[in-house]
Amino acid sequence: MSSKLQNFVKFGRTIICVGRNYRAHASELGNPIPSEPFVFLKPVSSYITQGQDIKLPLGASEIHHEVELGVVIGSRCSSVTESNIPDHIGGYFLALDMTDRNRQKSAQTKGLPWTVAKGFDTACPVSDFVPKDRIPDPQNVDLWLKVNGNLRQSGNTKLMIFPVKKLISWISERITLEEGDVILTGTPEGVGPVRSGDIIECGLGDITKMKYSIK
Numbered sequence: 001m002s003s004k005l006q007n008f009v010k011f012g013r014t015i016i017c018v019g020r021n022y023r024a025h026a027s028e029l030g031n032p033i034p035s036e037p038f039v040f041l042k043p044v045s046s047y048i049t050q051g052q053d054i055k056l057p058l059g060a061s062e063i064h065h066e067v068e069l070g071v072v073i074g075s076r077c078s079s080v081t082e083s084n085i086p087d088h089i090g091g092y093f094l095a096l097d098m099t100d101r102n103r104q105k106s107a108q109t110k111g112l113p114w115t116v117a118k119g120f121d122t123a124c125p126v127s128d129f130v131p132k133d134r135i136p137d138p139q140n141v142d143l144w145l146k147v148n149g150n151l152r153q154s155g156n157t158k159l160m161i162f163p164v165k166k167l168i169s170w171i172s173e174r175i176t177l178e179e180g181d182v183i184l185t186g187t188p189e190g191v192g193p194v195r196s197g198d199i200i201e202c203g204l205g206d207i208t209k210m211k212y213s214i215k
């Protein structure tokens with residue numbers, strides 16, 4: 001296993017995020033169910049690792065947690081068929097797609113991009129790298145998230161509209177993926193606001209978990 005993959009944060013390649021990939025989450029925000037994947041990007045400067053705090057961005061009024069399964073790409077993918085995707089997966093991680101919801105809604109209303117709403121500093125807290133043999137089936141992983149000990153999100157990756165293989169294949173037909181690029185695969189229902197002083201704990205079943213404070 002390449003040490004670049006284990007150190008995917010320092011390697012610092014493209015962060016691609018998938019939106020509205022769980023029906024119940026699309027519905028809770030009043031959005032239509034997508035007929036094909038849609039993606040957006042976060043800058044690598046938004047990564048943080050455990051020990052660092054999530055900082056509420058300037059002028060933010062409603063910052064939401066979104067717990068997600070992250071995939072680390074292990075080797076170059078360009079127009080790769082779904083059956084060949086498993087060979088290109090380098091490993092996994094747990095991620096938070098922290099979102100400035102009001103800024104996102106405001107951008108949506110004006111037809112503007114979500115870059116600042118999704119890419120502010122500290123908007124991408126992640127866990128340690130999870131070797132791929134720890135997740136033999138990425139479509140059967142529990143995702144959970146608590147705020148101050150209260151369960152807010154509880155889902156399973158089997159509820160994804162577009163499974164991991166489809167997502168990577170679809171992306172690779174449009175954007176070449178390289179070793180160390182990562183994909184956040186979307187969040188299940190239960191997203192909600194956090195405030196200064198809150199503690200977020202979340203996990204991929206009992207495979208890995210992480211804890212972050214909101215500053």
Ligand SMILES: O=C(O)/C=C/C(=O)CC(=O)C(=O)O
Pocket residue numbers: 017018019020021022025029031066097099185186187
């Ligand atoms: O469309 C919206 O209002 C919001 C969508 C998201 O924030 C998409 C995600 O990041 C997700 O589904 O995980």
Ligand SMILES: [Mg+2]
Pocket residue numbers: 017018019066068097186187
């Ligand atoms: Mg998300």
